Amino acid sequence: MSHQPAFHLQGTDNTAAFDPHFTQNVIKAIGPKASPRMREVMSSLIQHVHDFARENKLTVEEWMAGVDLLNWAGKMSDDKRNEGQLVCDVLGLESLVDEITFKLAGEAHDTATASAILGPFFRHDAPELPNESNIVHGVDDGEMTYMYGHVRDAKTGKPVVNATVDVWEASTNGLYEQQDDNQVDCNLRGKFRTDENGRYAYYCLRPTPYPVPNDGPAGKILELLDRHPMRPAHIHLIAIKEGYKPVTTQIFDSKSPYLEDDSVFAVKSSLLVDFVPLEGNAQAKLQLEYDITLIPNESGV
Amino acid sequence: MSHQPAFHLQGTDNTAAFDPHFTQNVIKAIGPKASPRMREVMSSLIQHVHDFARENKLTVEEWMAGVDLLNWAGKMSDDKRNEGQLVCDVLGLESLVDEITFKLAGEAHDTATASAILGPFFRHDAPELPNESNIVHGVDDGEMTYMYGHVRDAKTGKPVVNATVDVWEASTNGLYEQQDDNQVDCNLRGKFRTDENGRYAYYCLRPTPYPVPNDGPAGKILELLDRHPMRPAHIHLIAIKEGYKPVTTQIFDSKSPYLEDDSVFAVKSSLLVDFVPLEGNAQAKLQLEYDITLIPNESGV
Incomplete structure:
Protein backbone atom coordinates (compact mmCIF):
# COMPACT_ATOMS: atom_id res chain seq x y z
CA MET A 1 0.00 0.00 0.00
CA SER A 2 3.01 2.28 -0.20
CA HIS A 3 2.63 2.79 -3.94
CA GLN A 4 2.92 6.47 -4.84
CA PRO A 5 1.05 7.30 -8.02
CA ALA A 6 3.45 8.57 -10.65
CA PHE A 7 0.94 10.92 -12.26
CA HIS A 8 -1.56 13.47 -11.11
CA LEU A 9 -4.65 14.52 -12.93
CA GLN A 10 -5.02 18.12 -13.96
CA GLY A 11 -7.09 20.65 -12.06
CA THR A 12 -7.54 21.21 -8.35
CA ASP A 13 -10.45 18.80 -8.02
CA ASN A 14 -8.92 15.56 -9.19
CA THR A 15 -12.05 13.59 -8.45
CA ALA A 16 -13.98 15.44 -11.17
CA ALA A 17 -12.03 13.44 -13.73
CA PHE A 18 -13.99 10.29 -12.93
CA ASP A 19 -17.47 9.26 -14.11
CA PRO A 20 -19.73 11.61 -12.10
CA HIS A 21 -22.69 9.20 -12.21
CA PHE A 22 -20.93 6.04 -11.12
CA THR A 23 -21.62 6.19 -7.38
CA GLN A 24 -25.25 7.21 -7.82
CA ASN A 25 -25.72 4.31 -10.23
CA VAL A 26 -24.40 1.86 -7.66
CA ILE A 27 -26.67 3.31 -4.97
CA LYS A 28 -29.67 3.33 -7.34
CA ALA A 29 -29.20 -0.40 -7.93
CA ILE A 30 -30.54 -1.03 -4.43
CA GLY A 31 -33.95 -2.64 -4.92
CA PRO A 32 -37.31 -1.63 -3.48
CA LYS A 33 -37.44 -4.50 -1.02
CA ALA A 34 -34.27 -3.53 0.85
CA SER A 35 -35.14 -2.44 4.39
CA PRO A 36 -35.06 1.34 4.98
CA ARG A 37 -32.19 0.96 7.44
CA MET A 38 -30.19 -1.26 5.07
CA ARG A 39 -30.73 1.26 2.25
CA GLU A 40 -29.65 4.14 4.49
CA VAL A 41 -26.52 2.45 5.83
CA MET A 42 -25.36 0.87 2.58
CA SER A 43 -25.99 3.99 0.47
CA SER A 44 -23.82 5.91 2.90
CA LEU A 45 -21.17 3.18 2.95
CA ILE A 46 -20.99 3.10 -0.86
CA GLN A 47 -20.73 6.90 -1.00
CA HIS A 48 -17.96 7.05 1.62
CA VAL A 49 -15.98 4.14 0.20
CA HIS A 50 -16.15 5.59 -3.33
CA ASP A 51 -15.27 9.09 -2.10
CA PHE A 52 -12.35 7.59 -0.20
CA ALA A 53 -11.12 5.85 -3.36
CA ARG A 54 -11.49 8.96 -5.54
CA GLU A 55 -10.03 11.45 -3.06
CA ASN A 56 -6.94 9.29 -2.63
CA LYS A 57 -6.80 8.13 -6.24
CA LEU A 58 -6.62 4.61 -4.87
CA THR A 59 -4.96 2.23 -7.31
CA VAL A 60 -5.94 -1.36 -8.05
CA GLU A 61 -2.70 -2.45 -6.37
CA GLU A 62 -3.47 -0.53 -3.18
CA TRP A 63 -7.08 -1.70 -3.09
CA MET A 64 -5.99 -5.31 -3.58
CA ALA A 65 -3.53 -4.94 -0.68
CA GLY A 66 -6.52 -3.92 1.45
CA VAL A 67 -8.57 -6.90 0.23
CA ASP A 68 -5.69 -9.25 1.03
CA LEU A 69 -5.42 -7.76 4.50
CA LEU A 70 -9.14 -8.20 5.21
CA ASN A 71 -9.15 -11.76 3.88
CA TRP A 72 -6.16 -12.46 6.12
CA ALA A 73 -8.11 -11.11 9.11
CA GLY A 74 -10.99 -13.45 8.35
CA LYS A 75 -8.72 -16.46 8.03
CA MET A 76 -7.08 -15.70 11.40
CA SER A 77 -10.39 -15.40 13.21
CA ASP A 78 -11.91 -18.25 15.17
CA ASP A 79 -13.86 -18.74 18.38
CA LYS A 80 -10.87 -17.52 20.39
CA ARG A 81 -9.78 -14.59 18.27
CA ASN A 82 -11.63 -11.97 16.23
CA MET B 1 -27.72 -5.05 10.11
CA SER B 2 -31.44 -4.36 9.97
CA HIS B 3 -31.53 -2.91 13.48
CA GLN B 4 -33.40 0.39 13.53
CA PRO B 5 -32.27 2.62 16.39
CA ALA B 6 -35.13 3.33 18.74
CA PHE B 7 -33.95 6.82 19.64
CA HIS B 8 -32.72 9.84 17.79
CA LEU B 9 -30.47 12.50 19.19
CA GLN B 10 -31.72 16.06 19.37
CA GLY B 11 -30.76 18.74 16.87
CA THR B 12 -30.32 18.65 13.14
CA ASP B 13 -26.66 17.68 13.31
CA ASN B 14 -26.81 14.45 15.22
CA THR B 15 -23.11 13.87 14.85
CA ALA B 16 -22.29 16.89 17.03
CA ALA B 17 -23.39 14.84 20.03
CA PHE B 18 -20.22 12.75 19.84
CA ASP B 19 -16.69 13.57 21.02
CA PRO B 20 -15.55 16.15 18.44
CA HIS B 21 -11.86 15.32 18.94
CA PHE B 22 -12.06 11.56 18.66
CA THR B 23 -11.30 11.15 14.96
CA GLN B 24 -8.46 13.67 14.97
CA ASN B 25 -6.94 11.86 17.94
CA VAL B 26 -6.97 8.58 16.05
CA ILE B 27 -5.39 10.22 13.00
CA LYS B 28 -2.80 12.03 15.14
CA ALA B 29 -1.71 8.69 16.57
CA ILE B 30 -0.03 7.92 13.23
CA GLY B 31 3.71 8.07 13.92
CA PRO B 32 6.41 10.05 12.10
CA LYS B 33 7.86 7.02 10.35
CA ALA B 34 4.66 6.12 8.47
CA SER B 35 5.16 6.67 4.74
CA PRO B 36 3.54 9.81 3.32
CA ARG B 37 1.22 7.72 1.14
CA MET B 38 0.23 5.47 4.05
CA ARG B 39 -0.49 8.53 6.21
CA GLU B 40 -2.57 10.10 3.44
CA VAL B 41 -4.62 7.01 2.67
CA MET B 42 -5.16 5.84 6.25
CA SER B 43 -6.03 9.33 7.57
CA SER B 44 -8.68 9.56 4.89
CA LEU B 45 -9.91 6.02 5.58
CA ILE B 46 -10.23 6.73 9.32
CA GLN B 47 -12.09 9.99 8.62
CA HIS B 48 -14.51 8.36 6.17
CA VAL B 49 -15.16 5.28 8.31
CA HIS B 50 -15.79 7.41 11.40
CA ASP B 51 -18.01 9.85 9.48
CA PHE B 52 -19.94 6.86 8.10
CA ALA B 53 -20.46 5.53 11.64
CA ARG B 54 -21.55 8.90 13.06
CA GLU B 55 -23.79 9.91 10.15
CA ASN B 56 -25.66 6.62 10.37
CA LYS B 57 -25.48 6.33 14.14
CA LEU B 58 -24.08 2.88 13.61
CA THR B 59 -24.70 0.61 16.58
CA VAL B 60 -22.34 -1.95 18.07
CA GLU B 61 -24.73 -4.66 16.85
CA GLU B 62 -24.68 -3.36 13.27
CA TRP B 63 -20.91 -2.89 13.26
CA MET B 64 -20.40 -6.40 14.59
CA ALA B 65 -22.65 -7.77 11.81
CA GLY B 66 -20.26 -6.08 9.37
CA VAL B 67 -17.20 -7.55 11.11
CA ASP B 68 -18.77 -11.02 10.99
CA LEU B 69 -19.47 -10.59 7.31
CA LEU B 70 -15.89 -9.55 6.52
CA ASN B 71 -14.44 -12.39 8.60
CA TRP B 72 -16.75 -14.77 6.73
CA ALA B 73 -15.39 -13.43 3.42
CA GLY B 74 -11.82 -14.08 4.55
CA LYS B 75 -12.63 -17.61 5.64
CA MET B 76 -14.27 -18.40 2.27
CA SER B 77 -11.31 -17.12 0.28
CA ASP B 78 -8.62 -19.43 -1.07
CA ASP B 79 -6.51 -19.77 -4.19
CA LYS B 80 -9.65 -20.43 -6.25
CA ARG B 81 -11.96 -17.81 -4.79
CA ASN B 82 -11.49 -14.28 -3.51
Missing part, protein backbone atom coordinates in the same frame (compact mmCIF):
# COMPACT_ATOMS: atom_id res chain seq x y z
CA GLU A 83 -9.03 -10.29 14.05
CA GLY A 84 -11.60 -8.37 11.98
CA GLN A 85 -12.73 -6.77 15.20
CA LEU A 86 -9.14 -5.98 16.18
CA VAL A 87 -8.52 -4.30 12.81
CA CYS A 88 -11.52 -2.06 13.54
CA ASP A 89 -10.27 -1.48 17.09
CA VAL A 90 -6.87 -0.11 16.10
CA LEU A 91 -8.68 2.33 13.78
CA GLY A 92 -10.90 3.51 16.65
CA LEU A 93 -14.10 2.15 15.14
CA GLU A 94 -15.26 -0.09 17.98
CA SER A 95 -14.72 2.69 20.50
CA LEU A 96 -16.71 5.07 18.30
CA VAL A 97 -19.67 2.75 17.73
CA ASP A 98 -19.65 2.02 21.45
CA GLU A 99 -19.98 5.75 22.16
CA ILE A 100 -22.73 6.08 19.55
CA THR A 101 -24.68 3.10 20.86
CA PHE A 102 -24.35 4.24 24.45
CA LYS A 103 -25.69 7.69 23.58
CA LEU A 104 -28.46 6.37 21.35
CA ALA A 105 -29.69 4.15 24.15
CA GLY A 106 -30.19 7.22 26.28
CA GLU A 107 -27.68 6.04 28.85
CA ALA A 108 -25.43 9.04 28.60
CA HIS A 109 -26.36 10.76 31.80
CA ASP A 110 -24.31 11.22 34.92
CA THR A 111 -25.69 8.42 36.99
CA ALA A 112 -24.90 5.52 34.65
CA THR A 113 -21.61 3.68 34.51
CA ALA A 114 -19.86 4.70 31.28
CA SER A 115 -19.43 2.00 28.69
CA ALA A 116 -16.29 0.94 26.82
CA ILE A 117 -15.54 -1.53 24.09
CA LEU A 118 -16.01 -5.27 24.51
CA GLY A 119 -12.72 -6.07 22.79
CA PRO A 120 -11.89 -9.33 21.07
CA PHE A 121 -11.19 -11.46 24.17
CA PHE A 122 -14.58 -11.81 25.80
CA ARG A 123 -15.80 -15.39 26.25
CA HIS A 124 -19.45 -16.24 26.70
CA ASP A 125 -18.61 -19.34 28.67
CA ALA A 126 -16.67 -17.91 31.63
CA PRO A 127 -17.31 -19.91 34.83
CA GLU A 128 -19.75 -18.67 37.44
CA LEU A 129 -17.88 -18.38 40.73
CA PRO A 130 -18.90 -17.60 44.32
CA ASN A 131 -18.03 -14.18 45.69
CA GLU A 132 -14.63 -13.94 47.41
CA SER A 133 -13.17 -16.36 44.80
CA ASN A 134 -9.73 -15.89 43.35
CA ILE A 135 -9.60 -15.85 39.53
CA VAL A 136 -5.77 -15.90 39.46
CA HIS A 137 -4.10 -19.26 38.75
CA GLY A 138 -0.44 -19.92 38.14
CA VAL A 139 0.75 -16.32 38.19
CA ASP A 140 3.46 -15.47 40.72
CA ASP A 141 4.70 -12.09 39.48
CA GLY A 142 1.51 -10.07 39.84
CA GLU A 143 0.06 -7.76 42.49
CA MET A 144 -2.96 -9.45 44.03
CA THR A 145 -5.98 -7.17 44.36
CA TYR A 146 -9.22 -7.50 46.26
CA MET A 147 -11.86 -5.93 44.00
CA TYR A 148 -15.34 -5.32 45.31
CA GLY A 149 -18.28 -3.01 45.02
CA HIS A 150 -22.01 -2.65 44.72
CA VAL A 151 -24.33 -2.72 41.76
CA ARG A 152 -27.00 -0.05 42.18
CA ASP A 153 -30.18 1.08 40.45
CA ALA A 154 -29.50 4.40 38.70
CA LYS A 155 -32.98 5.68 39.50
CA THR A 156 -33.47 4.66 43.11
CA GLY A 157 -29.89 4.14 44.27
CA LYS A 158 -31.00 0.84 45.77
CA PRO A 159 -28.80 -2.26 45.52
CA VAL A 160 -29.42 -4.58 42.57
CA VAL A 161 -29.53 -8.12 43.93
CA ASN A 162 -28.45 -11.14 41.84
CA ALA A 163 -26.86 -9.06 39.07
CA THR A 164 -24.10 -10.79 37.09
CA VAL A 165 -20.68 -9.15 37.03
CA ASP A 166 -18.58 -10.83 34.33
CA VAL A 167 -14.88 -9.91 34.49
CA TRP A 168 -11.78 -10.74 32.45
CA GLU A 169 -8.21 -9.52 32.35
CA ALA A 170 -4.85 -10.38 30.78
CA SER A 171 -2.07 -12.04 32.75
CA THR A 172 1.25 -10.40 33.62
CA ASN A 173 2.76 -11.76 30.40
CA GLY A 174 0.28 -9.67 28.43
CA LEU A 175 -1.81 -12.61 27.27
CA TYR A 176 -5.40 -13.56 27.85
CA GLU A 177 -5.82 -17.23 28.69
CA GLN A 178 -7.14 -18.16 25.23
CA GLN A 179 -3.94 -16.76 23.71
CA ASP A 180 -1.67 -18.69 26.06
CA ASP A 181 -1.35 -22.48 26.23
CA ASN A 182 0.42 -22.15 29.59
CA GLN A 183 -2.65 -20.72 31.33
CA VAL A 184 -5.46 -22.94 32.58
CA ASP A 185 -8.76 -22.65 30.73
CA CYS A 186 -10.69 -19.54 31.78
CA ASN A 187 -7.83 -18.22 33.92
CA LEU A 188 -8.39 -14.59 35.03
CA ARG A 189 -12.06 -14.76 34.12
CA GLY A 190 -15.22 -15.22 36.13
CA LYS A 191 -18.88 -14.37 36.58
CA PHE A 192 -20.01 -13.22 40.03
CA ARG A 193 -23.50 -12.55 41.34
CA THR A 194 -24.33 -9.69 43.66
CA ASP A 195 -25.57 -10.74 47.09
CA GLU A 196 -28.62 -9.52 49.01
CA ASN A 197 -26.86 -6.18 49.50
CA GLY A 198 -26.01 -5.84 45.81
CA ARG A 199 -22.37 -6.53 46.59
CA TYR A 200 -19.81 -8.50 44.57
CA ALA A 201 -16.20 -9.27 45.55
CA TYR A 202 -13.33 -11.32 44.16
CA TYR A 203 -9.56 -11.52 43.96
CA CYS A 204 -7.79 -10.58 40.76
CA LEU A 205 -4.50 -9.21 39.45
CA ARG A 206 -3.73 -5.54 39.37
CA PRO A 207 -3.77 -5.36 35.58
CA THR A 208 -0.65 -4.56 33.57
CA PRO A 209 -0.20 -2.93 30.15
CA TYR A 210 0.04 -5.33 27.23
CA PRO A 211 0.26 -5.24 23.44
CA VAL A 212 -2.71 -6.23 21.32
CA PRO A 213 -1.77 -9.28 19.21
CA ASN A 214 0.43 -7.92 16.44
CA ASP A 215 1.13 -11.06 14.43
CA GLY A 216 -1.77 -10.40 12.05
CA PRO A 217 -3.27 -7.64 9.91
CA ALA A 218 -4.03 -5.37 12.89
CA GLY A 219 -0.35 -5.55 13.84
CA LYS A 220 0.59 -4.89 10.22
CA ILE A 221 -1.57 -1.76 10.21
CA LEU A 222 0.03 -0.55 13.45
CA GLU A 223 3.49 -1.13 11.96
CA LEU A 224 2.62 0.70 8.75
CA LEU A 225 1.20 3.60 10.79
CA ASP A 226 4.30 3.70 13.03
CA ARG A 227 2.18 3.08 16.11
CA HIS A 228 2.80 0.89 19.15
CA PRO A 229 0.38 -1.94 20.03
CA MET A 230 0.19 -1.21 23.77
CA ARG A 231 -2.95 -0.92 25.83
CA PRO A 232 -3.01 0.66 29.30
CA ALA A 233 -3.67 -1.66 32.26
CA HIS A 234 -7.37 -2.47 32.52
CA ILE A 235 -9.99 -4.93 33.70
CA HIS A 236 -12.95 -5.72 31.46
CA LEU A 237 -16.38 -6.12 32.92
CA ILE A 238 -19.98 -6.60 31.90
CA ALA A 239 -22.80 -6.11 34.39
CA ILE A 240 -26.17 -7.67 33.55
CA LYS A 241 -29.46 -7.88 35.37
CA GLU A 242 -32.87 -8.56 33.89
CA GLY A 243 -34.90 -5.35 33.76
CA TYR A 244 -31.80 -3.17 33.34
CA LYS A 245 -29.70 -2.07 30.39
CA PRO A 246 -26.50 -4.13 30.43
CA VAL A 247 -23.20 -2.27 30.80
CA THR A 248 -20.02 -3.34 28.99
CA THR A 249 -16.99 -1.45 30.18
CA GLN A 250 -13.30 -1.43 31.04
CA ILE A 251 -11.72 0.20 34.06
CA PHE A 252 -8.22 1.59 33.78
CA ASP A 253 -5.52 1.82 36.42
CA SER A 254 -5.03 5.57 36.83
CA LYS A 255 -1.27 5.01 37.28
CA SER A 256 -0.81 2.98 34.09
CA PRO A 257 1.31 4.10 31.16
CA TYR A 258 -0.43 4.35 27.77
CA LEU A 259 -3.55 6.06 29.16
CA GLU A 260 -2.93 8.83 26.62
CA ASP A 261 -2.16 6.59 23.67
CA ASP A 262 -4.21 3.41 24.04
CA SER A 263 -3.80 1.46 20.79
CA VAL A 264 -7.58 0.91 20.61
CA PHE A 265 -8.67 4.35 21.87
CA ALA A 266 -10.92 3.09 24.67
CA VAL A 267 -9.84 5.27 27.63
CA LYS A 268 -12.31 7.74 29.15
CA SER A 269 -11.52 9.78 32.25
CA SER A 270 -14.66 8.43 33.93
CA LEU A 271 -13.21 4.92 33.71
CA LEU A 272 -9.97 5.61 35.64
CA VAL A 273 -9.72 3.87 39.00
CA ASP A 274 -7.20 3.88 41.88
CA PHE A 275 -5.70 0.71 43.29
CA VAL A 276 -4.98 1.43 46.99
CA PRO A 277 -3.13 -0.49 49.71
CA LEU A 278 -5.04 -3.14 51.62
CA GLU A 279 -3.90 -4.18 55.09
CA GLY A 280 -4.59 -7.29 57.09
CA ASN A 281 -5.56 -9.48 54.16
CA ALA A 282 -3.34 -12.48 53.51
CA GLN A 283 -4.58 -12.85 49.94
CA ALA A 284 -4.03 -9.32 48.61
CA LYS A 285 -1.95 -6.23 49.25
CA LEU A 286 -4.16 -3.96 47.14
CA GLN A 287 -7.84 -3.21 46.97
CA LEU A 288 -10.12 -1.65 44.40
CA GLU A 289 -13.63 -0.57 45.20
CA TYR A 290 -15.77 -0.15 42.10
CA ASP A 291 -19.49 0.46 42.06
CA ILE A 292 -21.62 -0.08 38.99
CA THR A 293 -24.84 1.76 38.25
CA LEU A 294 -27.49 0.19 36.02
CA ILE A 295 -30.33 2.00 34.30
CA PRO A 296 -33.75 0.33 34.52
CA ASN A 297 -35.09 -0.60 31.09
CA GLU A 298 -38.21 1.52 31.45
CA SER A 299 -36.29 4.78 31.86
CA GLY A 300 -34.53 6.71 29.14
CA VAL A 301 -37.30 6.20 26.59
CA GLU B 83 -14.65 -13.41 -1.62
CA GLY B 84 -13.26 -10.17 -0.14
CA GLN B 85 -12.74 -9.00 -3.69
CA LEU B 86 -16.27 -10.04 -4.66
CA VAL B 87 -17.71 -8.09 -1.71
CA CYS B 88 -15.92 -5.01 -3.08
CA ASP B 89 -17.10 -5.81 -6.60
CA VAL B 90 -20.82 -5.82 -5.77
CA LEU B 91 -20.32 -2.40 -4.15
CA GLY B 92 -18.67 -1.08 -7.33
CA LEU B 93 -15.28 -0.57 -5.70
CA GLU B 94 -13.14 -2.67 -8.04
CA SER B 95 -14.69 -1.04 -11.08
CA LEU B 96 -14.00 2.39 -9.56
CA VAL B 97 -10.35 1.73 -8.64
CA ASP B 98 -9.90 0.25 -12.10
CA GLU B 99 -11.15 3.51 -13.62
CA ILE B 100 -8.92 5.55 -11.30
CA THR B 101 -5.83 3.46 -12.00
CA PHE B 102 -6.44 3.52 -15.74
CA LYS B 103 -6.74 7.32 -15.74
CA LEU B 104 -3.79 7.84 -13.41
CA ALA B 105 -1.59 5.81 -15.69
CA GLY B 106 -2.35 8.22 -18.47
CA GLU B 107 -3.96 5.54 -20.59
CA ALA B 108 -7.29 7.26 -20.93
CA HIS B 109 -6.97 8.39 -24.49
CA ASP B 110 -8.88 7.21 -27.49
CA THR B 111 -6.33 4.88 -28.95
CA ALA B 112 -5.94 2.54 -25.98
CA THR B 113 -8.15 -0.44 -25.26
CA ALA B 114 -10.34 0.45 -22.26
CA SER B 115 -9.72 -1.51 -19.08
CA ALA B 116 -12.22 -3.35 -16.90
CA ILE B 117 -11.98 -5.23 -13.66
CA LEU B 118 -9.96 -8.40 -13.23
CA GLY B 119 -12.71 -10.11 -11.22
CA PRO B 120 -12.15 -12.94 -8.78
CA PHE B 121 -11.76 -15.79 -11.29
CA PHE B 122 -8.46 -15.05 -12.96
CA ARG B 123 -5.82 -17.78 -12.64
CA HIS B 124 -2.12 -17.10 -13.06
CA ASP B 125 -1.49 -20.64 -14.26
CA ALA B 126 -3.69 -20.86 -17.35
CA PRO B 127 -2.11 -23.06 -20.05
CA GLU B 128 -0.28 -21.54 -22.99
CA LEU B 129 -1.94 -22.79 -26.20
CA PRO B 130 -1.16 -22.48 -29.91
CA ASN B 131 -3.30 -20.14 -31.97
CA GLU B 132 -6.40 -21.76 -33.51
CA SER B 133 -6.84 -23.91 -30.37
CA ASN B 134 -10.24 -24.62 -28.89
CA ILE B 135 -10.57 -23.78 -25.16
CA VAL B 136 -14.01 -25.41 -24.90
CA HIS B 137 -14.15 -28.91 -23.38
CA GLY B 138 -17.23 -30.91 -22.45
CA VAL B 139 -19.80 -28.23 -23.27
CA ASP B 140 -22.52 -29.19 -25.77
CA ASP B 141 -25.13 -26.49 -25.25
CA GLY B 142 -23.07 -23.43 -26.22
CA GLU B 143 -22.57 -21.39 -29.38
CA MET B 144 -19.05 -21.95 -30.65
CA THR B 145 -17.25 -18.76 -31.64
CA TYR B 146 -14.06 -18.10 -33.57
CA MET B 147 -12.45 -15.12 -31.85
CA TYR B 148 -9.48 -13.41 -33.45
CA GLY B 149 -7.82 -10.07 -33.82
CA HIS B 150 -4.60 -8.13 -33.81
CA VAL B 151 -2.62 -6.54 -31.03
CA ARG B 152 -1.31 -3.17 -32.15
CA ASP B 153 0.99 -0.45 -30.88
CA ALA B 154 -1.11 2.57 -29.90
CA LYS B 155 1.54 5.00 -31.16
CA THR B 156 2.60 3.49 -34.46
CA GLY B 157 -0.36 1.25 -35.27
CA LYS B 158 2.11 -1.52 -36.06
CA PRO B 159 1.42 -5.11 -35.01
CA VAL B 160 2.80 -6.22 -31.66
CA VAL B 161 4.46 -9.60 -32.17
CA ASN B 162 4.65 -12.22 -29.42
CA ALA B 163 2.21 -10.44 -27.11
CA THR B 164 0.32 -12.69 -24.65
CA VAL B 165 -3.47 -12.67 -24.81
CA ASP B 166 -4.80 -14.42 -21.69
CA VAL B 167 -8.54 -15.21 -21.86
CA TRP B 168 -11.08 -16.78 -19.55
CA GLU B 169 -14.85 -17.19 -19.55
CA ALA B 170 -17.61 -19.00 -17.65
CA SER B 171 -19.34 -22.07 -19.05
CA THR B 172 -22.98 -22.22 -20.11
CA ASN B 173 -23.95 -23.33 -16.60
CA GLY B 174 -22.68 -19.99 -15.27
CA LEU B 175 -19.61 -21.45 -13.59
CA TYR B 176 -15.92 -20.90 -14.10
CA GLU B 177 -13.95 -24.14 -14.11
CA GLN B 178 -12.56 -23.63 -10.61
CA GLN B 179 -16.12 -23.41 -9.29
CA ASP B 180 -17.24 -26.58 -11.02
CA ASP B 181 -15.95 -30.08 -10.33
CA ASN B 182 -17.51 -31.29 -13.58
CA GLN B 183 -15.25 -29.13 -15.74
CA VAL B 184 -11.69 -30.17 -16.59
CA ASP B 185 -8.94 -28.13 -15.02
CA CYS B 186 -8.42 -24.83 -16.85
CA ASN B 187 -11.46 -25.35 -19.10
CA LEU B 188 -12.41 -22.18 -21.01
CA ARG B 189 -9.08 -20.58 -20.28
CA GLY B 190 -5.90 -20.10 -22.26
CA LYS B 191 -2.92 -17.92 -23.09
CA PHE B 192 -2.21 -17.20 -26.75
CA ARG B 193 0.73 -15.45 -28.37
CA THR B 194 0.40 -13.11 -31.31
CA ASP B 195 2.14 -14.27 -34.47
CA GLU B 196 4.48 -12.33 -36.75
CA ASN B 197 1.51 -10.25 -37.90
CA GLY B 198 0.40 -9.48 -34.34
CA ARG B 199 -2.57 -11.81 -34.75
CA TYR B 200 -4.14 -14.16 -32.23
CA ALA B 201 -7.04 -16.58 -32.82
CA TYR B 202 -8.84 -19.28 -30.87
CA TYR B 203 -12.19 -20.99 -30.46
CA CYS B 204 -14.36 -20.19 -27.45
CA LEU B 205 -17.99 -20.07 -26.35
CA ARG B 206 -20.22 -17.15 -27.04
CA PRO B 207 -20.45 -16.12 -23.39
CA THR B 208 -23.71 -16.28 -21.47
CA PRO B 209 -24.98 -14.26 -18.48
CA TYR B 210 -24.33 -15.83 -15.10
CA PRO B 211 -24.75 -14.97 -11.43
CA VAL B 212 -21.75 -14.12 -9.29
CA PRO B 213 -21.43 -16.72 -6.50
CA ASN B 214 -24.11 -15.86 -3.99
CA ASP B 215 -23.51 -18.46 -1.30
CA GLY B 216 -21.31 -16.13 0.73
CA PRO B 217 -21.20 -12.60 2.11
CA ALA B 218 -21.33 -10.94 -1.32
CA GLY B 219 -24.54 -12.87 -2.02
CA LYS B 220 -25.85 -11.87 1.40
CA ILE B 221 -25.21 -8.21 0.60
CA LEU B 222 -27.01 -8.55 -2.74
CA GLU B 223 -29.96 -10.20 -1.01
CA LEU B 224 -30.12 -7.49 1.67
CA LEU B 225 -29.96 -4.81 -1.03
CA ASP B 226 -32.69 -6.52 -3.07
CA ARG B 227 -30.35 -6.86 -6.05
CA HIS B 228 -29.84 -9.72 -8.49
CA PRO B 229 -26.41 -11.36 -8.83
CA MET B 230 -26.37 -11.49 -12.64
CA ARG B 231 -23.56 -10.38 -14.89
CA PRO B 232 -23.99 -9.73 -18.61
CA ALA B 233 -22.27 -12.17 -20.99
CA HIS B 234 -18.56 -11.37 -21.26
CA ILE B 235 -15.09 -12.70 -21.97
CA HIS B 236 -12.20 -11.65 -19.76
CA LEU B 237 -8.84 -10.89 -21.25
CA ILE B 238 -5.43 -9.57 -20.33
CA ALA B 239 -2.95 -8.51 -23.01
CA ILE B 240 0.71 -8.29 -22.00
CA LYS B 241 3.87 -7.48 -23.88
CA GLU B 242 7.16 -6.30 -22.45
CA GLY B 243 7.64 -2.60 -23.16
CA TYR B 244 3.89 -1.89 -23.08
CA LYS B 245 1.38 -1.14 -20.33
CA PRO B 246 -0.65 -4.31 -19.76
CA VAL B 247 -4.41 -4.15 -20.39
CA THR B 248 -6.93 -6.02 -18.23
CA THR B 249 -10.41 -5.90 -19.65
CA GLN B 250 -13.69 -7.62 -20.34
CA ILE B 251 -15.66 -7.55 -23.56
CA PHE B 252 -19.43 -7.73 -23.43
CA ASP B 253 -21.84 -9.26 -25.91
CA SER B 254 -23.84 -6.25 -27.13
CA LYS B 255 -26.99 -8.42 -27.24
CA SER B 256 -26.73 -9.69 -23.67
CA PRO B 257 -29.27 -8.94 -20.97
CA TYR B 258 -27.94 -7.23 -17.81
CA LEU B 259 -25.76 -4.73 -19.69
CA GLU B 260 -27.61 -1.99 -17.82
CA ASP B 261 -27.52 -3.62 -14.40
CA ASP B 262 -24.32 -5.64 -14.16
CA SER B 263 -24.02 -6.79 -10.54
CA VAL B 264 -20.39 -5.63 -10.42
CA PHE B 265 -20.78 -2.44 -12.48
CA ALA B 266 -18.08 -3.22 -15.04
CA VAL B 267 -19.82 -2.42 -18.34
CA LYS B 268 -18.56 0.45 -20.50
CA SER B 269 -19.97 1.22 -23.94
CA SER B 270 -16.47 0.98 -25.42
CA LEU B 271 -16.32 -2.67 -24.35
CA LEU B 272 -19.44 -3.86 -26.22
CA VAL B 273 -18.77 -6.26 -29.09
CA ASP B 274 -20.90 -7.95 -31.77
CA PHE B 275 -20.88 -11.69 -32.37
CA VAL B 276 -21.62 -12.19 -36.07
CA PRO B 277 -22.37 -15.29 -38.20
CA LEU B 278 -19.42 -17.23 -39.58
CA GLU B 279 -19.85 -19.40 -42.65
CA GLY B 280 -17.82 -22.30 -43.93
CA ASN B 281 -16.16 -23.16 -40.64
CA ALA B 282 -16.93 -26.60 -39.22
CA GLN B 283 -15.87 -25.58 -35.72
CA ALA B 284 -17.89 -22.41 -35.18
CA LYS B 285 -21.05 -20.73 -36.39
CA LEU B 286 -20.11 -17.33 -34.96
CA GLN B 287 -17.10 -15.07 -35.15
CA LEU B 288 -15.81 -12.17 -33.11
CA GLU B 289 -13.04 -9.92 -34.32
CA TYR B 290 -11.43 -7.97 -31.50
CA ASP B 291 -8.32 -5.86 -31.79
CA ILE B 292 -6.33 -4.75 -28.78
CA THR B 293 -4.23 -1.60 -28.63
CA LEU B 294 -1.31 -1.36 -26.22
CA ILE B 295 0.42 1.80 -25.09
CA PRO B 296 4.21 1.75 -25.08
CA ASN B 297 5.66 2.26 -21.62
CA GLU B 298 7.63 5.35 -22.59
CA SER B 299 4.55 7.30 -23.66
CA GLY B 300 1.99 8.92 -21.40
CA VAL B 301 4.58 10.26 -18.95
